[in-house]
Structures are given as structure tokens and as C-alpha cells.
Amino acid sequence: MEFNSLALDLDEIESKYPENPLDFFRNKKLCLFKACLEKYFPGVRWGIHDLLEELNLDISVCENQSCCSGTFFQRNLITRAQFAAINERNLSELNQQADVVLFSCNGCYNSLLRGRDFLKNPDVKRKTQEILSRLKAKSSGKNYPGKYEILDNPKLKLVHDLDLLYLIRNDVLNTLKFDLKKLKVAVHYGCHYLNLSRDKKTADAYLRDKTKLDELVLLFGGKPVEYQEKEACCGWGASQIVIHPKEALKITYNKLKSAENVDADFMLMPCPTCLYTLSKPEYREKINKYYKEKLDIPTIHINELIAILRGCEEERCITLRRKTPRLDEIYSIITQD
Amino acid sequence: MVDDIESDDNWNDDFLAELIADVEENRNIIECISCGKCVGECPASKISNFNIRKIIQKILRGDKSVLKEDDIWYCFLCEKCKRVCPREGINIPLLIINLRNESFKKGYGPRYNDLTKYVEMAERFLTSGVVVEEQLGNKLPQEMIDELNEICNFARIKYVFKASKTNKNKRKKRK
Ligand code: SF4
Ligand code: SF4
Numbered sequence: 001m002e003f004n005s006l007a008l009d010l011d012e013i014e015s016k017y018p019e020n021p022l023d024f025f026r027n028k029k030l031c032l033f034k035a036c037l038e039k040y041f042p043g044v045r046w047g048i049h050d051l052l053e054e055l056n057l058d059i060s061v062c063e064n065q066s067c068c069s070g071t072f073f074q075r076n077l078i079t080r081a082q083f084a085a086i087n088e089r090n091l092s093e094l095n096q097q098a099d100v101v102l103f104s105c106n107g108c109y110n111s112l113l114r115g116r117d118f119l120k121n122p123d124v125k126r127k128t129q130e131i132l133s134r135l136k137a138k139s140s141g142k143n144y145p146g147k148y149e150i151l152d153n154p155k156l157k158l159v160h161d162l163d164l165l166y167l168i169r170n171d172v173l174n175t176l177k178f179d180l181k182k183l184k185v186a187v188h189y190g191c192h193y194l195n196l197s198r199d200k201k202t203a204d205a206y207l208r209d210k211t212k213l214d215e216l217v218l219l220f221g222g223k224p225v226e227y228q229e230k231e232a233c234c235g236w237g238a239s240q241i242v243i244h245p246k247e248a249l250k251i252t253y254n255k256l257k258s259a260e261n262v263d264a265d266f267m268l269m270p271c272p273t274c275l276y277t278l279s280k281p282e283y284r285e286k287i288n289k290y291y292k293e294k295l296d297i298p299t300i301h302i303n304e305l306i307a308i309l310r311g312c313e314e315e316r317c318i319t320l321r322r323k324t325p326r327l328d329e330i331y332s333i334i335t336q337d
Numbered sequence: 338m339v340d341d342i343e344s345d346d347n348w349n350d351d352f353l354a355e356l357i358a359d360v361e362e363n364r365n366i367i368e369c370i371s372c373g374k375c376v377g378e379c380p381a382s383k384i385s386n387f388n389i390r391k392i393i394q395k396i397l398r399g400d401k402s403v404l405k406e407d408d409i410w411y412c413f414l415c416e417k418c419k420r421v422c423p424r425e426g427i428n429i430p431l432l433i434i435n436l437r438n439e440s441f442k443k444g445y446g447p448r449y450n451d452l453t454k455y456v457e458m459a460e461r462f463l464t465s466g467v468v469v470e471e472q473l474g475n476k477l478p479q480e481m482i483d484e485l486n487e488i489c490n491f492a493r494i495k496y497v498f499k500a501s502k503t504n505k506n507k508r509k510k511r512k
Contacts, residue, residue, distance in 0.1 A: 034473065034474060036467045036468045036469045037469065038473050039467075039469040039470070039471065039473050040469070042473055045473055061474060063474075063475050063477075063478075064477065064478065064481055065477075066462075066466035066467065066477055066481065066485055067462055067466060067467045067468050069462065071458065071468060072458075072459070072462065072494050073434075074414050074434065075449065075455065076434060076437050076438050076441055076446075076493060077449070077455075077459065077492060077493045077494035077497060078489060078492045078493070078494055079492065082488050082489055082492055085488045086485065086488055089481075089484065089485075089488070121361060131487075131488055134487060135484050135487055135488070138487060139480070139484075140480070191413070191415035191416060191417060192415075192416065194420070195415060195416035195417050195419060195420040196416065197416075197419065197420070206420065232380065233380045233413055233415050233417075237380065237381070237413030237414070237415060238412075238413055238414035238415075239454075239455075240381075240411070240413055242452060242454045242455070243410065243447060243452065244384075244385070244410075244411060247384035247385055247411070248384070248413075250383070250384050251380050251383065251384060
């Protein structure tokens with residue numbers, strides 16, 4: 001295991017606050033990391049924002065944060081040091097205003113931890129500091145102390161939305177107006193949630209993460225269903241869907257088809273990139289063209305689902321304009337009295 | 338049939354040494370026991386000829402053909418192999434990124450300039466700090482966008498960004 005000390009230590013919170021883990025977050029400043037793809041699914045942002053506000057937590061976003069740049073690193077368009085420098089710039093800004101940063105996207109979450117991991121390599125660390133020093137030399141605006149230094153021991157902690165929601169699940173349950181009406185739900189965790197070692201201290205943590213969404217579905221009155229491709233990739237594959245669309249869509253097709261095979265009513269996931277891949281009408285049409293099969297299973301992000309269950313207005317929680325198949329059906333089933 | 342048995346003569350450290358010089362962690366692939374667990378769970382292997390076990394073997398024999406072949410460009414970077422590998426410290430996604438870098442340096446690899454999606458994303462990142470048309474909430478202040486550009490100096494992303502301007506000019510001319 002290679003636990004990254006930036007990751008919020010969930011076990012520690014559970015042991016220190018056995019009665020109510022939510023207490024750990026009181027009097028702390030929380031910040032929502034802005035994932036680029038939330039633009040297409042605003043409910044992913046508002047879902048968690050509105051919930052935490054109702055739970056009286058101090059919540060903000062950071063105006064000075066850029067894209068995590070993971071997509072460019074993964075396509076060899078920037079070096080490790082450049083990626084780490086973009087990361088340090090973000091961490092330093094986030095560290096100015098928050099104690100805990102929350103992630104709605106598996107990719108961003110992985111990126112921020114990974115950028116930090118790269119600094120364990122002395123050569124990358126030196127190059128990263130050189131880049132930051134160059135920025136310092138050129139900067140003209142107002143600075144704060146340490147702005148262009150690699151953060152030595154940041155107080156900042158990072159946590160994935162799903163891990164937070166699971167940790168405070170009983171408080172979440174208390175805010176819900178509706179339940180899942182026994183709907184059958186095929187959960188999808190996503191590769192950079194399931195396979196990540198950076199945020200895990202023990203091998204047990206892998207196992208625990210594999211059931212969190214299932215347990216939330218049960219708690220909210222739904223039925224999690226087992227399906228063959230449950231742990232498979234959505235097909236995005238670090239842009240494989242852009243570079244080798246026909247091949248990558250086979251993976252997307254297998255996933256959606258496998259969930260339809262067990263009559264799931266919808267698919268639930270904790271990442272807007274997976275959601276983008278599994279929902280995009282253009283991809284569904286291509287699947288239809290390549291594999292002669294029209295798949296219309298709806299897809300929802302966990303934050304959007306929380307918003308629906310809390311009785312949020314349609315536009316704020318799922319923006320039905322996004323044309324995801326049959327989403328309106330699921331919305332009306334859940335919200336009927 | 339003696340020829341088929343891998344003797345120690347087949348091993349050659351040169352290629353591996355180059356990869357280690359670039360990314361120290363690559364040293365760990367010596368630990369690979371060729372069990373194939375990574376291949377069984379690999380999405381890229383399901384849709385292409387990509388076979389990470391074979392790629393590792395080639396590297397350990399000093400065979401650089403992997404840089405020329407298409408296979409390395411199919412990896413999903415999904416980290417599944419890292420999770421299932423019984424050996425400690427083998428980081429295949431990082432190895433693949435490293436191999437792709439080497440491949441680029443030698444002039445192989447895909448031409449991102451032709452991939453509109455990438456050109457657009459690079460352009461947006463260097464002009465607004467995000468990769469979608471318009472972010473949810475306020476825009477990043479200009480001085481920070483300048484900082485991102487400074488960080489990315491001499492990076493491939495800059496060349497892809499330049500391609501966005503060239504493409505636009507071409508389009509204009511055509512009109
Ligand atoms: S990271 Fe690459 S090699 Fe590893 S399982 Fe995923 S696709 Fe296969
Ligand atoms: S799982 Fe690990 S040890 Fe087994 S073949 Fe793959 S890289 Fe080698």
C-alpha cells in the first residue's frame with residue numbers, strides 16, 4: 001500500500017467519532033473541487049452542495065482552481081513535473097480556504113493524489129519547484145506566503161464524495177423526502193475509485209469500497225442488483241473513446257447491456273466522466289449502429305440521486321435537458337407520493 | 338525445441354535501463370512473474386492485441402518494437418492491473434505513459450493535432466483553465482491562466498494548441 005497522507009483518513013474519523021462521524025466536519029471549512037464535466041451535469045455539484053448546506057456545514061468552491069489536467073498528463077501532453085506544478089498551484093489555492101476538499105469525480109480525485117505522489121521522486125520534485133519559482137519570478141499580483149512553494153505539510157485533506165456520503169449516511173437519510181421505491185439499481189464504481197491504491201491503508205479498504213454504493217442503495221429503499229460487468233470500465237479509458245471509439249464503445253456496450261440483462265431500472269455511479277460516457281446520446285447511437293442494439297437504461301450520478309430523493313426541483317438535480325434516456329421516468333417514479 | 342525455451346541469453350538490460358533512467362519505479366517490472374493476472378482483467382486486452390505481460394517480456398529482452406507497434410496506445414490507464422498484480426510496486430499505467438513518451442520522441446504515436454477533441458481541450462485549458470466550453474461558476478482570473486501557460490511551456494500541449502490556430506486559419510481560408 002502507498003497511502004497518500006493528503007487522503008482523509010476515514011478509519012480514524014470512524015474510530016474517533018463512532019456516534020456521529022458528521023461531527024468531524026463541523027467547524028471545518030469544506031470546499032467542492034470543480035470537476036470540468038459538472039458543466040454537463042450541474043446536479044452533480046448542486047446535489048452535494050445543497051445537502052451539505054442543509055446539514056449546516058461550511059461549504060464553498062474555490063474560484064482560483066483550474067482543471068486538474070489529468071487528461072493531459074495521461075495523453076503525454078504535459079510532463080510529470082508540469083502536471084505536479086499545476087497540481088501544487090491548485091492545492092496551494094485550496095489550502096488557503098479549506099480544511100477538506102470534496103471530489104465528485106474519480107478522475108480529479110486520482111489526479112490530485114497522483115500529482116502529490118510524483119513529488120516523492122526527488123528529480124520530479126526539483127523540476128516542479130523550478131517551475132513554481134519561475135512563476136514566482138514573473139508574478140506581479142498579490143501573493144500569500146508560500147504561494148509558489150511545494151506545500152510541506154498541508155493541513156488540507158481530500159475526500160471522494162462517495163466516501164463522505166457513506167460516512168455520514170444516517171444524516172443523509174434524515175434529509176430525504178422520498179425513497180427508491182424498490183427500484184432495481186445497477187451500481188458502477190468506476191476504475192479510479194475501485195482500483196486506486198493511493199487512498200487506501202490496508203487491503204481491507206479495497207473490499208470496503210466495493211460495497212459502499214450498494215449499501216447506500218439499500219439504505220435508500222432500492223435493490224442493488226449484481227451484474228456481470230459490475231467492476232468493468234465505463235469505456236472512457238483515459239480518452240480511448242476519443243482515440244479508438246469503435247473498440248472502446250465495445251466496453252461501454254458490454255457494461256450497459258450487462259445491466260439491462262438483469263433488468264436494472266437505472267445505473268448509479270460516483271463520477272461525471274463515467275456518467276458522460278455511459279449517457280451520451282451520440283455514444284448510444286453509435287452502439288446501436290455498431291452492435292445493432294438500442295440500449296436505453298437511464299444513468300444517474302449519486303449526487304444527483306441524493307438531490308432527487310431530497311425533493312429538489314428537477315432542473316437543479318438532473319437537468320432533464322441532458323437527454324439521458326428515460327431519466328424523467330425514474331424521476332417521476334421516485335417523486336410520486 | 339530448445340530454441341523456444343527462454344534462456345538467460347535472451348535478457349538484455351539496455352531498454353529497461355533507459356526506462357528506469359526516466360522513471361525509477363520502472364525498475365520493479367523485474368519482479369514480474371509472468372502470471373498473466375493483469376491480462377485476464379485488462380479491458381484493453383479485450384478489445385485489441387494489447388498484452389501487458391508480453392510487453393513486459395519484450396522490455397526485459399531489450400526489444401524496442403513495442404514503441405513502434407500500436408498496442409501501447411490501447412491501454413485504458415484504468416489501474417486494474419495494479420490492483421490484481423501479486424507483486425508489490427509494479428506500476429503498469431505509469432510504465433505505459435513512459436513508453437508512449439519514448440514512442441513520441443521517436444516520432445511514432447498518434448497525431449493529436451488531427452484529433453479535434455484534443456485540440457479543443459488543449460485550447461480551452463490554455464485560454465480558460467478548464468476543458469469544457471464554459472465552466473460552472475466564475476472564470477479563472479487571467480493572471481492564473483497566464484501561470485498555466487507558463488507551466489506548460491515547451492510541453493506537447495502547446496503544439497496541440499498551436500494546431501488549433503492553424504486549423505482555424507485553414508477553415509477561414511476555405512470559406
Ligand atoms: S491500466 Fe492498462 S494494462 Fe492495466 S488493466 Fe488497465 S488497460 Fe490493462
Ligand atoms: S499480474 Fe503482475 S506479476 Fe503477473 S504478469 Fe502481470 S505484471 Fe507480471
